[in-house]
Amino acid sequence: MAVPKPYFPSRSLFAKIERRLTQYRIAARAEIKTDKPVLSLTFDDCPISAAETGAKILEEYGVQGCYYIATGMMGQLSVLGEVTTADHVAQLALAGHEIGAHSHTHLDCAKSDCDEIYADIEQNIQQLREILKTQSIESFAFPYGETRFSVKKNLSNVFMTLRGILPGINRGVVDRGQLRAFEVDKTEASFERAMAALDSLAEEPGWMLIFTHDVAENPSDMGMRPDQLRAVIEKAQALGIEILPPTAAAKKVGLAHA
Ligand SMILES: [Zn+2]
Known part of the structure; x- marks a missing residue:
């Protein structure tokens, strides 16, 4: 199987x-009211290494994560390694991890036609429901x-939480239609930034x-190493930060449909 070329969003x-x-345009205004810090650990696209190595580490520490699944990528080879199958996704859910939607074909929601986006996401939801x-x-x-x-x-009428990729901690008035999140990729700087943010969160x-x-000793450009995942969890737990999947976290911080 040939590895498909990575797609890059428009840089124009x-x-x-x-x-x-x-x-900056809030689509779904919501408020976070919490006196306890909460962290969600999430994995996009779910390469096998995230479902196996990643989930095993989470379970060692007694915490659950969230896997955002683009159903059309399941079983395919990607730049992140082989992507997990429907059976594996079902196992993750049984182990208590949250399964989130991520579109069926992993399409660019800034550029694609609206009808195409909604049909694609509908297919994603249908398949995930079946699984x-x-x-x-x-x-x-x-x-x-x-x-x-x-x-x-x-x-935001379909989902309780929608996650973007802009870094930041969600506090006070937020857009639950585009929640902030820190990426940890192959670079040490992204890991250090997330570790520093945990201090701020606490x-x-x-x-x-x-x-x-992916979660691997030699991750792709968009993945992290197992020891880094362990370090994040250990630091969060040492700081008294509760680790919950997004839907449980949203409830914990008082986020509700506006
Ligand atoms: Zn993705």
């Missing part, structure tokens, strides 16, 4: 401006972190999300 000036404006049987789909992560105002507004409670892709 217009796209950059649009992206900047979109992040999970019982667990409802409350969370969504934008592929590539890309979105636009009308899309995040419409999708000091001033809120809801922090971390996302990565």
Whole structure:
């Protein structure tokens, strides 16, 4: 199987401006009210290493994460390694991890036609429902972190939480249509930034999300190492930060449909 080429969202000036404006336009105003810090550990696209190595580490520490699944990628080879199968996704859910939506074809929600986006996400939800049987789909992560105002507004009627990729801790008034999250990728700087943010979260409670892709000794550019995942969990637990999947975290911090 040939590894498909990675897709890069538009870097044009217009796209950059649009992206900047979109992040400041709140589509689904919500408020976070918590005196306890909460962290969610999330994995996008779910390569096998995240479902196996990643989940095993979480379970060692007695915590659950969230896996955002692009159903059309299941069983495929990707730049992140082989992507997990439907059976494996069902096992993750049985182990208590949350399964979130991530579109069926991993499409760019800033550029694609609206009808195409909604049909694609509908297919994603349908397939996840068939796989999970019982667990409802409350969370969504934008592929590539890309979105636009009308899309995040419409999708916030479908999902309780929508996760973007802009770094930051969610505190006070937030957009639950584009929640902030720290990426941990192959770079040491991204890991150090997330570790430093944990101190800030413990000091001033809120809801922090971390996302990565694969979990491997030699991760892809978008993945992290097992020892880094352990270090994040150990630090959070030492600081008294509760680790919960997004839907449980949203309830814990008092986030509700506005
Ligand atoms: Zn993705």
